Each structure stands twice: as C-alpha cells, then as structure tokens.
Amino acid sequence: MQAVLQKLDEILKHVKPINVERYMDINEVSELCSVSKSTIRREVNKGSLKCSKRLGKLLFKISEVESWLK
Numbered sequence: 579m580q581a582v583l584q585k586l587d588e589i590l591k592h593v594k595p596i597n598v599e600r601y602m603d604i605n606e607v608s609e610l611c612s613v614s615k616s617t618i619r620r621e622v623n624k625g626s627l628k629c630s631k632r633l634g635k636l637l638f639k640i641s642e643v644e645s646w647l648k
Contacts, residue, residue, distance in 0.1 A: 601630070601637040611647060621646065 615634035630637045
C-alpha cells in the first residue's frame with residue numbers, strides 16, 4: 579500500500595494543475611452587473627473590460643468582470 583501511495587505522489591508532482599475558469603456571455607454579465615448590454619459593449623470598446631471574441635461572441639472570464647466591478 580505504501581508503494582502505491584509513493585507512486586501516486588510521484589505522478590502528482592508531474593501533473594500540472596489545470597486552471598479552468600468559467601466564461602459568461604454578455605447577457606449573463608449584464609444581468610450580474612445590473613447594467614445594459616450596450617454599457618458592457620462600450621466598456622469592452624474602451625478597453626476597461628477584457629473579453630474573448632474567438633467564438634464570434636463576447637465571452638467574459640468571471641475574474642475579469644469582478645476586477646472591472648471593483
């Protein structure tokens with residue numbers, strides 16, 4: 579049993595943690611922040627709110643939205 583635990587510890591040292599963060603669309607951000615979608619778009623255009631446009635729509639990391647709100 580001890581040998582198995584040691585092997586697992588070795589394996590865990592080589593596994594990199596995956597940083598998975600949920601993304602929200604503009605509707606969810608608008609509802610969360612209680613502001614209009616046009617306000618969200620305006621802030622994205624100004625550069626004060628970061629988002630991803632890769633999939634053809636605005637997607638926001640929760641941490642980015644929280645930082646913007648502060």
